[in-house]
Amino acid sequence: MLTIDLTGRHALVTGGAGGIGVGIVRRLLAAGANVLATDLSAASLEKMDDHPALERTVLDITDPTAVEATVRDNVGDAGLDIVVNGAGVASRVGMPFTRLDAPDWSLPWEVNVVGTFLVSRACVPHLQRSPVGSIVNIASVSGRTGFQTSPPYSASKAAVINFTQVMARDLAGDGVRVNAVCPGMVLTPFYREQRLAAAEVDPTVLELTDEEFFTRKAERLIPLGHGQTPEDIGDAVAFLASDLAASITGQALNVDGGLVMS
Numbered sequence: 099m100l101t102i103d104l105t106g107r108h109a110l111v112t113g114g115a116g117g118i119g120v121g122i123v124r125r126l127l128a129a130g131a132n133v134l135a136t137d138l139s140a141a142s143l144e145k146m147d148d149h150p151a152l153e154r155t156v157l158d159i160t161d162p163t164a165v166e167a168t169v170r171d172n173v174g175d176a177g178l179d180i181v182v183n184g185a186g187v188a189s190r191v192g193m194p195f196t197r198l199d200a201p202d203w204s205l206p207w208e209v210n211v212v213g214t215f216l217v218s219r220a221c222v223p224h225l226q227r228s229p230v231g232s233i234v235n236i237a238s239v240s241g242r243t244g245f246q247t248s249p250p251y252s253a254s255k256a257a258v259i260n261f262t263q264v265m266a267r268d269l270a271g272d273g274v275r276v277n278a279v280c281p282g283m284v285l286t287p288f289y290r291e292q293r294l295a296a297a298e299v300d301p302t303v304l305e306l307t308d309e310e311f312f313t314r315k316a317e318r319l320i321p322l323g324h325g326q327t328p329e330d331i332g333d334a335v336a337f338l339a340s341d342l343a344a345s346i347t348g349q350a351l352n353v354d355g356g357l358v359m360s
Contacts, residue, residue, distance in 0.1 A: 100342060102129045102336045102337055102340045102342060103129060103130060103340065103341070104126060104129040104130045104131040104180070104336065104339060104340060105129075105130030105131075106130065106131075106132075107130070107131045107132070107179040107180055107230065107339075108131070108132045108133075108134075108173075108176050108177060108178050108179050108180070109126050109131045109132065109133045109134070109178075109179065109180035109181070109182065109339070110133075110134045110136070110169070110172075110173075110178060110180070110181050110182070110217075110221065111123050111126065111133055111134070111135050111136070111182040111184055112136050112137075112157065112159050112182065112183055112184050112185035112213070112217055113136070113137060113159075113183075113184035113185030113186060113236075114133070114135025114136055114137055114143075114146075114154070114182075114184060115135060115137035115139055115142035115143045115145070115146055115154075116137065116142070116184070116185075117284065117285075117286050117328050118184060118236065118281060118284055118286075118328045118331050118332075119135070119137065119184045119185070119328075120146065120328055121327065121328020121329040121330070121331055121332040122182055122184055122236075122328070122331060122332040122335050122336075123135050123146070123152065123332070124147070124328075124329065124332060125329060125332030125333055125335065125336045126180070126182075126332070126335070126336055126339070127149050127151055127152060128336075129336045129340070131151070131179075131180065131339075132151045132152075132153075132176070133149075133151060133152050133153070134153045134154070134155065134172055135152060135153070135154050135155075136154075136155050136156070136157035136159075136168065136185070137154075137156065137157070137185070138156065138157070138158055138159075138185070139156075140156045143155075143156065153172070155168060155172060159185050159209065159213035159214075159216060159217055160208045160209055160212060160213050160216070162216050165216045165217055165220050166220050168220075169217075169220040169221055169224070170220075173221075173224050177224055177227055177228055178221055178224035178225060178228060178231075179225070179228045179230050179231060179232065179339075180231075180232050180233075180234070180339045181217065181218065181221045181225065181232070181233045181234070182233075182234045182235075182236070182335055182339075183213070183214040183217055183218065183233070183234070183235045183236060183258075184236045185209060185213055185217075186209060186210045186213075186236060186255075187205055187206055187209045187210065187251075188206070188248060188251050188286070188291075189202060189203075189205070189206045189248045189249070189250035189251040189254075190202050190248075190250075190291070191247055191248060191291050191292060191295040193246045193247050193295065194246065195246070195249040198249060198250065202250055203250045203253075206250040206251050206253075206254040207250070207253075207254050207257075210251070210254035210255060210257075210258060211254050211257045211258060211261065214235055214258055214261065215261065218233055218265060221233070222269065222274070225269070225272075225274045226269075226272045226274060228274075229273065230341070231269075231272070231273060231274035231275070232274065232275045232276070232277075232338065232339045232343075233265060233269075233274065233275070233276040233277070234276075234277055234278065234279060234335045234338050234339055235258050235259075235261070235262050235276070235277070235278040235279075236258075236278070236279055236281065236331070236335075237255045237256075237258040237259045237262070237278040237279065237280045237350055238251070238252075238255040238258075238280055238281055239280045239281065239282050239352055239354045239357050239358050240252040240255050240256075241253075241254075241255030241256035241257075241258060241259045241280065241350075242256075242259070242280060242350075242352065242358050243358055244256070247292055247295070255280075258278060259278055259280070259350045262276055262277065262278040262348065262350060263348045266347045266348030267348065270347060275338075275343070275344075275346065275347040276347055276348065277338045277343070277346060277347060277348070277349050277350070277351065278349070278350040278351070279331055279334045279335055279338065279350075279351050279353055280350050280351065280352045280353065280354065280358075281326055281330075281331050281353055281354065282320065282325070282326050282352070282353060282354025282355055282357040282358075283312070283315070283316050283319070283320060283325040283326060283354070283355075283357065284325060284326050284327065284328060284330075284331065285308075285309060285312045285325060287308075289308050289311060289312045289315075290308045292311070292315075293306065293308055293311040296311070312325060313325070316355075319357060319360050320354070320355040320356060320357050320360070321355060321356035321357075321359060321360065322355035322356055323355070324355060325355070326353055326354065326355060330353055331353055333353075334351055334353045338351065
């Protein structure tokens with residue numbers, strides 16, 4: 099039976115203390131990798147599971163100086179083999195997009211797109227020295243289909259998918275693979291805002307908890323009938339970073355229960 103083996107490899111995961119980020123970190127650790135998890139929240143990092151192969155540090159990925167310093171100070175002689183651009187932010191509910199203002203677009207673009215660029219740029223010299231260098235960007239099925247609920251988020255994730263292909267072409271000659279994972283519906287605080295927006299049309303939605311709202315929406319929209327877990331996304335990341343995906347680059351893998359077919 100084939101297994102994912104990342105024994106001895108060194109990984110950097112941004113947004114590692116968030117919901118999806120924690121699932122990614124756990125899966126990489128389970129596969130044998132040494133992981134440096136970064137996050138904007140020191141409190142969230144402190145709450146992560148203790149593991150001998152896990153290091154943690156606070157990082158604002160939109161700060162170029164901080165990104166360069168974090169990579170420089172934390173990538174030692176062991177090098178860097180895997181970079182997961184997992185840090186991201188949602189955007190205010192649109193639907194229709196004319197409800198939004200120009201400032202609503204700034205943060206999703208700076209974090210989801212520019213942050214991915216800054217971290218990747220800082221890490222590339224180290225990945226080029228690795229015989230198994232790999233970048234995995236966390237995009238979204240929203241970047242595939244353009245969901246009306248969050249126009250700035252959808253547009254930023256579409257840009258991440260496109261930038262994944264740009265990086266894959268640029269780094270192919272160095273043997274560095276670049277792919278993306280597109281999560282479907284994963285229960286996050288974003289669904290509270292979606293529930294409140296839905297209540298403007300149907301006030302009975304307010305009788306539901308965030309989890310109940312999420313579950314009903316997933317059952318209605320996803321062909322497999324259920325949402326995804328952070329660990330589901332972590333499995334896909336671990337696969338793409340492993341030797342099992344040695345011939346895969348420039349791809350965006352949907353982990354969505356078939357949502358994009360709906």
